Amino acid sequence: MSAAVSRVGVVGLGTMGAGIAEVLARGGHSVVGVEVNNDALQRGRDNLERSTGRAVRRGRLSEEDKAAILGRIELGTSFAGLAECDLVIEAVPERLDLKRRVFEELDTVCRPDAVLATNTSSLSVTEIAAATGRPEQIVGVHFFNPAPVMKLVEVIHTVLTRPEALTAVEELVGSLGKVAVTVGDRAGFIANRLLFGYLNQAAGMYEDGYATREDLDAAMTSTGLPMGPLTLMDLIGLDVSLEVCEAIYRETRDRRHAPAPILRRLVTAGLLGRKTGRGFYTYGEPEQAAEPGTEPGAAPSVGVAGSGPLAVAVIQAAERAGADVRFVAGDDDKARAVRDAVGEGVTGGTDLSLLADRDLIVEAVAEDVAVKRSLLAAVDDVARKGAVLATTGATVPVIELAMATDRPQDVVGLHLPDPEGGLAELVSTVVTDPEIAERAAAYLTRLGKRPVRSADRAGFIVDALRVPYLNDAVRMLESGYADADAIDAAMTHGCGYPIGPIADLDRIGLDRAVEVLRALYTEYRDPAFAPAPLLDRLRTAGATFR
16 A cells, blocks of 8 residues: 555546545545535445445455445545545546536645546546646546456656656555556547557448448457457447547547547437447347358368468468368479478479369468569469469559459458468459359358458558557657557556557567558558658667567
8 A cells, every 4th residue: 555645535436436436445545435416426336336246246355345345435425525635536527627627626625735636538637737726736547447457547647747746646556456657648648549549440441331340340359359449439438439539639630530420420329339229339139140151161172372481371271171272382492391381291382283173272472562463373374263362462452463363353362460360351352253252251261260351452451450550659659658668558458458569569570560551651641651760760670679
């Protein structure tokens, strides 16, 4: 327990405020909870009972522990009860005018040495502090929902915050078993600033018909995220999502945070997500049946042209699915290397005619447009009529590669964001035969992959969403906004990401990130997609972030 803070006030006992009060009481602190009237106070009491009761049912608290926690929380409707608190945390709805009125009142009631904190997720702490005569005693303390579970707390200082006030809050957060990340007063802080650029882009992609909502969400959960972007926005609340995007855009004028029009329209219509029963999804409806043409069945015969890690991964996936698979490599040495990697049981060699009878032929050579076009043209000469030709090009339009053949209608894009994983991005061009696309989806399903459909656009789904988010994190780092450890901690502890963005860049490779960003910038001419200078310099130097 922090020596500087023992008695803590919480103003506002909605879901978040009640969660903060519970966390403080679990940490052994005396808590004073204040609401606007008796009805709101009863709802706050119910929130506390419900949360602690759920923890008892799940075996995380005993009945005695629950009673002790609730016994440390004193509830009332008068600000006068906050007079002797060392720290008061405001957790009222995210409206600047309301928060400023609360702070004006706290300033008159609380001791001169008390620290006053706002739990804002996107508003300016400085503007809130200006409502008081003690701006040096004001900090931001952004808990994440649900507060008893989530580990991250962003601690925000303004240009006026006294170091002693900041330290007291940091120590308190640490004493609660939370991870404190300290950042300056900028809209969205770390987690929301990175998260909502990504979420807003996903909303725009859905609105533009880039991919279905189900495919967008499935693509991103395949990368290890706990939830797809549209499902997450529905859970957060589309009204909250709109408010956060608008707050960040007002400060930064960054187009990635200019709210997608569909977001504003849904909010205007009162479709706010789970809390209203409908947002991007409608809740309570029966699940839809699988799309036609994707039902499991016999595995197709597969041909793979290539010898690198991607080619090997495709061969191994086809083998695991029980498919008859053959490969063609560029020369005898490469063919031997493939056999060493996949085993002698796989038929292969250097003659493309080995692929003549295949149902699905996958071009899986290096990301060189000229090489890919040449290989696809050669495959076109030997492949049987009706075969599906798949190119793994990831940074050039699939149509550009398909036009190297005399049958562009039979060509699809196939992108495996994680070659060992279960997701396959399936890309139809403007001339792809719909029957070919359906057959390709069915083949991928039978090979143990989950096909998601994407427009023929730079980055497809996963890279188009993930890499700009990683680039945003680099811009944050190079501007001195926060260090790499703080950025990564914010996203892993605050948003449940399996890996932080800076560590993720080192994992996927800076070369790949820069190539995807350049492809996105070439297509959209949006400055947000230009590689951050630090990213470009490290890539040029062959270095990594850590």
